[in-house]
Amino acid sequence: MKIxxxxxxxxxxxxxxxxxFDYITHRYSALKEAFAGKKSLxxxxxxxxxxxxxxxxxxxxxxxxxxxxxxxxxxxxxxxVDKYKIIFSGVGxxxxxxxxxxxxxxxxxxxxSEAEMKRVEMVAKKLGKEARISIRVNPNIDxxxxxxxxxxxxxxxxxxxxxxxxxxxxxxxxxxxLNPVGIHFHIGSQLTNLEPIKEAAAIVADLVRSLGALDIxxxxxxxxxxxxxxxxxxxxxxxxxxTEAIFEATKGLDVTILCEPGRYMVANAGAFFTxxxxxxxxxxxxxxxVDGGMNDLIRPSLYNAYHKIEAVGVEGExxxxxxxxxxxxxGDFFGKDVPLPPLKHNDLLVVHSAGAYGFTMASNYNTxxxxxxxxxxxxxxxxxxxxxxxxxxxxLEKEYLQR
Ligand SMILES: *Cc1c(COP(=O)(O)O)cnc(C)c1O
Numbered sequence: 001m002k003i004x005x006x007x008x009x010x011x012x013x014x015x016x017x018x019x020x021f022d023y024i025t026h027r028y029s030a031l032k033e034a035f036a037g038k039k040s041l042x043x044x045x046x047x048x049x050x051x052x053x054x055x056x057x058x059x060x061x062x063x064x065x066x067x068x069x070x071x072x073x074x075x076x077x078x079x080x081v082d083k084y085k086i087i088f089s090g091v092g093x094x095x096x097x098x099x100x101x102x103x104x105x106x107x108x109x110x111x112x113s114e115a116e117m118k119r120v121e122m123v124a125k126k127l128g129k130e131a132r133i134s135i136r137v138n139p140n141i142d143x144x145x146x147x148x149x150x151x152x153x154x155x156x157x158x159x160x161x162x163x164x165x166x167x168x169x170x171x172x173x174x175x176x177x178l179n180p181v182g183i184h185f186h187i188g189s190q191l192t193n194l195e196p197i198k199e200a201a202a203i204v205a206d207l208v209r210s211l212g213a214l215d216i217x218x219x220x221x222x223x224x225x226x227x228x229x230x231x232x233x234x235x236x237x238x239x240x241x242x243t244e245a246i247f248e249a250t251k252g253l254d255v256t257i258l259c260e261p262g263r264y265m266v267a268n269a270g271a272f273f274t275x276x277x278x279x280x281x282x283x284x285x286x287x288x289x290v291d292g293g294m295n296d297l298i299r300p301s302l303y304n305a306y307h308k309i310e311a312v313g314v315e316g317e318x319x320x321x322x323x324x325x326x327x328x329x330x331g332d333f334f335g336k337d338v339p340l341p342p343l344k345h346n347d348l349l350v351v352h353s354a355g356a357y358g359f360t361m362a363s364n365y366n367t368x369x370x371x372x373x374x375x376x377x378x379x380x381x382x383x384x385x386x387x388x389x390x391x392x393x394x395x396l397e398k399e400y401l402q403r
Contacts, residue, residue, distance in 0.1 A: 003376055005273060005312055006348055012372045013387060014275040014348070015292030017359050019049070021057050021377040023269040028061045031261065034239035038247065039256040043087055045225045046072040048262030048356040049270070051373055053384035055079035058265065064107070066225070066260035070097040073106060083107070087222070087258070089136070089184070091157055092116075098123045098131075108132040108220070110184050112159055117168055117178070124177035133172060134182025134222060137165045137207065139200040143188030143226070146303055151188050159185065162207055173216050180216060182258070183208055186224025189263060192234050194245055197223065201249035208253055221250055225260035229267040231353050232306050263356040270355020272297050272371075273312075274334075276347040277326070286321040288343055293325025294332040295365040297351065297358050301331040309335045312348040316341030323349065327366050359385075364393055 009016055031042060043064040046055060050072060055065065056079040064085025065076035076086050086106040088097075093109070098120050101109055111117050111133050124131040138159030143151070151158040160168065165183075172178040185204050187196055201223060208218045223246055228236045246257055274292030281287070299305035309323055318339040325332045334351050343349075362370045369388035374381050 003379075003381065005350065008374060008381060009273050009275065009348055012374055012383065014273055015290075015296050015371045016273045017354065017371055017373040018271050018273060018381075019051075019054065019266070019355055019373065019375050019384075020269045021054075021375050024054070024057060024265060025061060027265050027269070028058060028063060031239045031242075031259075031264070032062070034243040035257065038243075041085060041220075041256060041258050043085065043222075043258055043260045044265055045260045045262030046076060047360055049266045049358070050075050050360050051384055052079045053375055054266065055081065057375075057377075064258075066262075070094075070100050073101060073104065077104065087134070087182075087260075089186075089260075093119075095119060095123055099127065102127055102129050102131055108134050108182050110134045110136055110182070110222070111168070112136045114160070114164065114168055114171075117172065121175055121177050130177055130179050132179050132181045134184045134220060135160065135165050135168050135172075135180070136184045136186065137162060137204050139185055139187065139203045141187050141196045141200045141203075143191055143196045144193050145188045145190050145226075145228075151186055162203070165207060166211070169211055169216050170214065173214070181218070182220035182222055183211075183218050184222040184224065184258075186226060186260065189226050190228045191226040192228040192236055194237050194241055197226070197237075197242070198245045198249065201246055205249045205251075205253060208250075208255070218253075219256060220258050221253065221255040222258040222260065225262050225264070227261050227264035229263055229353065229356075231267075232308065265356075267356035268353050270353070270358060272307075272351040272354035272358060274325075274349050274351065276343045276345060276349060278345060279321070279343055286319065288321045288323045288338075288340060288349070290323060290325060290334070290349060292334070292351075292371070293327040293366070293368060294329060295327055295363045295368050296325075296371050297334065297354055298361050298363075299354075299357055300334050301329070302361075307334060307354060308352040309338045309340070310350050310352070311340055311343060312350055314341050314343060314347050327368070364388075367393060369393060 043066040068090035089110040136159040172180040320337040372387040373385040
């Protein structure tokens with residue numbers, strides 16, 4: 001399959017996000033096959049890329065959804081995800097979010113504190129319902145990843161300690177309005193080492209066994225997301241090794257295994273295209289200034305994340321340059337010391353592996369419109385979100401303007 005990206009950018013303008021849906025299919029299938037023979041459900045973590053067409057594509061393949069707001073739950077439902085395949089996670093939920101999740105009868109709410117459990121019980125009682133819940137256990141395991149995306153240590157705000165989890169299950173078991181069906185952990189993102197996942201799974205599986213002794217029957221064993229991807233030259237976790245480790249930890253347990261990959265599913269399927277405005281030299285330093293900015297793709301600014309950057313169809317001797325956007329922040333860059341040929345106005349650059357936490361973290365900072373998104377499937381391209389306009393951006397302010 002050969003896509004003419006220059007033509008694509010001519011058609012939809014830059015900056016532009018492009019996603020290869022066939023690659024998403026490939027990723028989903030590889031993981032699903034690694035679970036073969038076991039009861040499993042892949043709950044795509046919607047926050048990685050929440051475009052409705054992306055979710056719909058995964059829903060058609062059989063995926064469920066892991067959502068962290070009621071907005072994401074609505075997206076999942078709108079995109080065609082089966083309600084019994086939707087989980088509502090997250091460290092803080094409003095009463096109205098809890099209420100809507102219960103009304104919509106999704107698979108379960110994933111709880112992260114005793115206080116949250118009490119709120120869910122109250123809301124369920126008011127509605128005369130029984131809330132299916134799981135509890136997120138914080139196993140206090142160092143996931144060996146970037147501190148901003150580490151979530152499995154007690155110093156992180158996520159989940160509850162083992163002893164607290166046990167007390168919560170005992171409480172929930174007795175409650176008329178709570179039905180504890182699942183258990184959950186998620187220790188971090190961009191994990192490239194299997195060992196912390198293994199340790200966490202073993203700790204949580206032990207808890208499931210001790211709950212069994214109390215007649216608390218856990219049906220869903222949710223191992224979270226976090227499988228790392230290759231941005232540069234990282235070694236990653238193979239799907240078979242991943243599932244094998246989980247099978248090992250859950251040996252003897254009659255559970256459905258859930259996992260919540262976000263980045264794994266979409267990061268490498270996406271690319272961000274931006275056009276060169278001009279070059280400039282500050283003393284020894286070469287800058288390539290492009291028409292995309294940190295408002296479109298914030299990962300380099302936020303996490304100092306590496307994305308491979310190349311010029312599309314430009315020849316010439318390469319020399320290092322910082323690729324920077326037009327936003328008024330020194331942190332507005334996509335790459336530092338990127339080897340690039342001499343570039344001129346309108347040359348096209350591609351920022352690779354931008355399918356996860358790219359568009360979903362985009363903002364309108366500097367009153368810049370969010371980019372369009374295009375899907376490529378079986379050699380055909382189609383628009384899945386149009387570029388924002390200035391009118392879109394001021395729509396919620398205009399009627400209040402006093403001048
Ligand atoms: C963010 C998140 C995920 C997805 O993480 P990835 O690293 O993108 O796989 C899964 N589960 C929960 C609870 C999350 O918060």
